[in-house]
Amino acid sequence: xxxxxxxxxxxxxxxxxxxxxxxxxxxxxxxxxxxxxxxxxxxxxxxxxxxxxxxxxxxxxxxxxxxxxxxxxxxxxxxxxxxxxxxxxxxxxxxxxxxxxxxxxxxxxxxxxxxxxxxxxxxxxxxxxxxxxxxxxxxxxxxxxxxxxxxxxxxxxxxxxxxxxxxxxxxxxxxxxxxxxxxxxxxxxxxxxxxxxxxxxxxxxxxxxxxxxxxxxxxxxxxxxxxxxxxxxxxxxxxxxxxxxxxxxxxxxxxxxxxxxxxxxxxxxxxxxxxxxxxxxxxxxxxxxxxxxxxxxxxxxxxxxxxxxxxxxxx
Amino acid sequence: xxxxxxxxxxxxxxxxxxxxxxxxxxxxxxxxxxxxxxxxxxxxxxxxxxxxxxxxxxxxxxxxxxxxxxxxxxxxxxxxxxxxxxxxxxxxxxxxxxxxxxxxxxxxxxxxxxxxxxxxxxxxxxxxxxxxxxxxxxxxxxxxxxxxxxxxxxxxxxxxxxxxxxxxxxxxxxxxxxxxxxxxxxxxxxxxxxxxxxxxxxxxxxxxxxxxxxxxxxxxxxxxxxxxxxxxxxxxxxxxxxxxxxxxxxxxxxxxxxxxxxxxxxxxxxxxxxxxxxxxxxxxxxxxxxxxxxxxxxxxxxxxxxxxxxxxxxxxxxxxxxxxxx
Numbered sequence: 001x002x003x004x005x006x007x008x009x010x011x012x013x014x015x016x017x018x019x020x021x022x023x024x025x026x027x028x029x030x031x032x033x034x035x036x037x038x039x040x041x042x043x044x045x046x047x048x049x050x051x052x053x054x055x056x057x058x059x060x061x062x063x064x065x066x067x068x069x070x071x072x073x074x075x076x077x078x079x080x081x082x083x084x085x086x087x088x089x090x091x092x093x094x095x096x097x098x099x100x101x102x103x104x105x106x107x108x109x110x111x112x113x114x115x116x117x118x119x120x121x122x123x124x125x126x127x128x129x130x131x132x133x134x135x136x137x138x139x140x141x142x143x144x145x146x147x148x149x150x151x152x153x154x155x156x157x158x159x160x161x162x163x164x165x166x167x168x169x170x171x172x173x174x175x176x177x178x179x180x181x182x183x184x185x186x187x188x189x190x191x192x193x194x195x196x197x198x199x200x201x202x203x204x205x206x207x208x209x210x211x212x213x214x215x216x217x218x219x220x221x222x223x224x225x226x227x228x229x230x231x232x233x234x235x236x237x238x239x240x241x242x243x244x245x246x247x248x249x250x251x252x253x254x255x256x257x258x259x260x261x262x263x264x265x266x267x268x269x270x271x272x273x274x275x276x277x278x279x280x281x282x283x284x285x286x287x288x289x290x291x292x293x294x295x296x297x298x299x300x301x302x303x304x305x306x307x308x309x310x311x312x313x314x315x
Numbered sequence: 316x317x318x319x320x321x322x323x324x325x326x327x328x329x330x331x332x333x334x335x336x337x338x339x340x341x342x343x344x345x346x347x348x349x350x351x352x353x354x355x356x357x358x359x360x361x362x363x364x365x366x367x368x369x370x371x372x373x374x375x376x377x378x379x380x381x382x383x384x385x386x387x388x389x390x391x392x393x394x395x396x397x398x399x400x401x402x403x404x405x406x407x408x409x410x411x412x413x414x415x416x417x418x419x420x421x422x423x424x425x426x427x428x429x430x431x432x433x434x435x436x437x438x439x440x441x442x443x444x445x446x447x448x449x450x451x452x453x454x455x456x457x458x459x460x461x462x463x464x465x466x467x468x469x470x471x472x473x474x475x476x477x478x479x480x481x482x483x484x485x486x487x488x489x490x491x492x493x494x495x496x497x498x499x500x501x502x503x504x505x506x507x508x509x510x511x512x513x514x515x516x517x518x519x520x521x522x523x524x525x526x527x528x529x530x531x532x533x534x535x536x537x538x539x540x541x542x543x544x545x546x547x548x549x550x551x552x553x554x555x556x557x558x559x560x561x562x563x564x565x566x567x568x569x570x571x572x573x574x575x576x577x578x579x580x581x582x583x584x585x586x587x588x589x590x591x592x593x594x595x596x597x598x599x600x601x602x603x604x605x606x607x608x609x610x611x612x613x614x615x616x617x618x619x620x621x622x623x624x625x626x627x628x629x630x631x632x633x634x635x636x637x638x639x640x641x
Binding site: 064065067114117118119120121123124127128129130131132134135136138139142246249250253259260289290291292293294295296297298299300301302305306 | 395438442444445447448449451452453454455456457458459460461462463466570573574577583584614616617618619620621622623624626627630631634
């Protein structure tokens with residue numbers, strides 16, 4: 001009993017309960033048909049949100065005002081870079097992934113450079129950067145029709161017993177991220193900066209370096225996400241990352257991470273990502289029109305955040 | 316008085332003078348960037364600097380300026396509205412359908428949507444919610460509603476609105492007069508009235524304001540309702556110019572509005588905003604967005620990048636000036 005109670009106090013449990021609820025509602029509607037396939041599909045799609053969500057989580061945890069708005073443009077550019085480097089050739093997969101990673105990391109580093117050198121709020125810095133990245137992507141990826149190498153596309157869609165391999169790898173990655181957050185100096189520093197940047201600085205945390213690393217990490221995750229998306233959907237395009245601006249922020253907040261910073265939650269990102277994907281599946285299954293689907297998605301996000309309530313800023 | 320203390324007095328007054336100059340320069344920065352963009356346009360294409368040229372180039376400046384003002388109210392209260400763009404789109408769809416066919420229902424819908432904005436302000440304050448997430452969710456709601464109101468592009472603006480937006484005053488193009496009016500009215504309301512000071516104070520030092528007995532709930536509701544009001548005006552002005560609507564018509568305005576406020580000297584926290592600056596920022600963006608880039612023969616691919624670069628350059632200039640302020 002006490003274990004149930006302590007479980008209910010965990011901020012991330014609600015996102016999983018929400019995902020379960022939505023899943024059950026959909027199954028009830030279809031009469032049990034496609035229950036397993038829905039979980040498989042949800043897992044494969046949630047992966048992409050989780051990867052950028054974790055990057056966004058570290059950034060948001062840095063404190064009020066920290067957010068990476070350049071992720072969609074970053075994902076778009078990295079997907080084009082990855083496809084161009086791979087050039088449909090199986091032997092170039094590793095190099096293509098590396099290129100996407102480097103491209104994303106460079107975007108992240110430039111973001112922090114703007115924040116640091118111009119002392120502008122991260123929202124505006126990443127926004128201006130995303131304008132420029134978007135243009136580079138449009139110009140670079142113009143008429144880009146390169147398909148991913150067959151091996152890479154197969155890998156991105158590979159399933160074992162109905163479980164996407166990419167999802168398993170992403171679970172491992174999130175476990176690593178959770179350890180980094182809670183048990184490593186880097187993660188503890190991020191939390192400390194989010195709670196009180198001045199106190200963290202006085203306590204000897206190298207604030208500049210940690211923030212630089214965090215933005216670079218977020219960028220790099222966006223880059224790798226772009227490459228994987230291009231593999232999964234069998235092709236890159238400029239708009240491939242568009243939906244991940246809202247999704248990356250939403251999963252972080254619904255998952256129980258504080259927007260005021262200093263308090264992060266890795267499992268919640270998974271729960272929230274599954275919740276969002278299953279929610280879309282549910283609305284599609286119910287056969288509602290695009291307008292109603294958007295309307296309900298928005299209302300549910302507002303409803304969830306209202307129910308979860310805001311924490312007082314830790315200041 | 317000793318010579319030493321006299322010396323310090325002289326020194327501090329000199330320092331104060333330098334500080335005031337830096338502050339003045341900073342206040343003039345939005346106007347300077349607008350002047351710079353205008354000069355560039357005049358240099359590249361002298362014929363554009365005419366009554367007709369300005370009417371054409373500033374065509375979309377009015378809705379952008381109104382949306383920027385809406386965003387500015389939200390920013391004064393230390394919040395951010397990521398839904399203003401889709402809200403403008405929603406208002407546009409209502410304007411092109413209900414407001415023309417059944418004006419009474421149209422007015423009720425638009426007033427109701429301002430009411431929803433006010434409620435959002437209350438919700439954000441009472442539940443202490445992050446406005447970024449709430450408005451991000453609302454952006455989906457408005458977009459969904461817009462698609463429901465107008466499933467495919469079309470509709471038509473009411474005739475009186477078309478007539479108003481096509482107004483051609485003598486000598487000075489309408490967008491310039493409208494921008495001046497918007498800037499002055501909001502400047503007076505927010506910077507010169509006592510409740511305007513309270514509204515800005517709710518962003519500057521909410522705790523102090525609360526202890527002084529002012530209702531922070533009320534200030535937040537008022538700020539969001541004002542944002543809703545100007546969002547409605549922006550959507551209507553937009554449809555008055557484009558004559559028909561589309562559910563996605565306002566999507567770009569969210570980022571434009573934020574950029575306009577910041578270009579105009581506003582800051583994200585602390586209630587430090589400037590209505591006239593915001594209008595100037597919106598005009599700068601409206602001019603820099605396409606006319607300037609077209610005259611510079613920048614290919615369409617790179618126009619978005621040029622916008623980003625302009626933002627970065629202006630902000631960099633501001634940092635240089637701010638550094639002197641310290």
